[in-house]
Amino acid sequence: MWLFQRFTLFLFSFFPQIQMVALCNSRAMGEADENSDIDLFIIAKKGNLWTARLIVTFITVLLSIRRRNTHGLQKWTLEYVRRTKDKFCLSFFITEEHLDLGDIRLQPNDPYLDRWIYTLIPLINRNNMYERFMEANWVEPTYAWQNAFWQSLSSKLGIIFGFFSFFENFLNMSIFFIQISKIGFVHNSGGAKVIVR
Secondary structure, rough: HHHHHHHHHHHOOOOOOOOEEEEHHHHHHOOOOOOOOOOEEEEEOOOOOHHHHHHHHHHHHHHHOEEOOOOOOOOHHHHHHHHHHOOEEEEEEHHHHHHOHHHHHOOOHHHHHHHHHHOOOOEHHHHHHHHHHHHHOOOOOOOOOOHHHHHHHHHHHHOOOOOHHHHHHHHHHHHHHHHHHHHEEEEEEEEEEEEEE
């Protein structure tokens, strides 16, 4: 991963609302090409889904490293590549109280979801959230691709904002109402919240 992308993750690691950031999809699976974006799976602290989303969105937009809208553009055109190549795509958010993805699993077996989970590469792993997520989804943790630098960094960094729980919840709900008006709707699936664009 490029230095600028690592710096962005370094900034993420300062916020306790962000419990885990993992590389997912084509880059994690080894199927990316030179023009691919960088898909991220993010686990937020309990009650902080919208705050975590605001933080990562703000940082990636500020640094011009967020994948931009490509609707109406033909894939692999110059403009499409300019908007996607090496940019962070904020693909998937959950919170720590909803780690089990069983509600979105195809029944009786879902080899696609299993592979997606198994190939996740943790980049920020606060409070052993990666291991907790893997345990909740019955997939043995694998460290074959783990970046030791980011593992060490994420465990040592992180500042405590000192928000009171009431203020934190109030802030998160305010952010929720602002963001939901912009992105579409939230699908509730067994208590898990899935953002649908």
